[in-house]
Amino acid sequence: MSADFDLVKLSKALSWLLRHNAEKQGFKFLPGGFLLVEDVLKHQKFKGFSVANVESVVGSCQKQRFTLKTDETDGRLLIRANQGHSIKSVEVEMEVITNPAEFPTVIHGTYYRVWDAIRQKGLSRMNRQHIHCAAGQPGYKGVISGMRNTCQLFIYIDMEAAIRDGIQFLRSSNNVILSPGDENGFIPPQYFEKVVDVKKNEIIFP
Structure with missing residues (x-):
């Protein structure tokens, strides 16, 4: 080995x-x-x-x-x-984002197989504490984490609108953007700026 x-x-x-x-x-x-x-x-x-x-x-x-x-x-x-916990008792110190202008591009990466469910209900934190997003395009300067490099779809989040409506966002020590979602654990589709098919470089939503 x-x-x-x-x-x-x-x-x-x-x-x-x-x-x-x-x-x-x-x-x-x-x-x-x-x-x-x-x-x-x-x-x-x-x-x-x-x-x-x-x-x-x-x-x-x-x-x-x-x-x-x-x-x-x-x-x-x-x-x-640094993030990704499903253990509810873990509290890792994170920075609460109060000025969304500091993060003009917030992207959640996902896959074709779950897009229909996401389009209907939004992004779910599922069994984890937070929904994970990258603070910009993967590969750009300073963007080291937040999604897998195999993701097929990029969901661009309107963080300013979401924060205005009471959804919290945080930044981890390795610059991942995290959100617990709304009271049901979702970032609803109304906060999707656009969704891009990475392979085809095409906007598929809205």
Whole structure:
């Protein structure tokens, strides 16, 4: 098994634990959504991995999915996922966006197979805490995360109108735009500026 493959496996395992399954696996989050790296590495899913491996995954992740920091009280290493949590108790500090003019382009990436449902009901946060968006076109300067690079449709969000109507938006530490949606967990279609078919470079909505 190659080192590269091992690091991909480790990255996926960290996402699995930190975003979705830590509490089910008996972990208790520290403030900010952090866990001790030494405790994470004791879990059977991380057998064979080291602190150096974790540092390599975090440092090489272009989308900056994770944050490492040293505990100020005892010097031990902590790790968290920056966003994408389905665990309701996790509270990661984020910046509340009050001036949408600072983010003129906000895009949610998705796929053909779910477009009909999205067109009818809007974007859903589903089992996660937030709906994820990129703060601009993927690949542009400063846009490192917020959607998968396999997305087939780009939904451009009218964040100004949504905020005006009471929908909250936040910015994570790795510059992903996040929203809990309305009271039902949706960003309704009325806040879609346009939807672009990426492959065809065609506007398919409105």
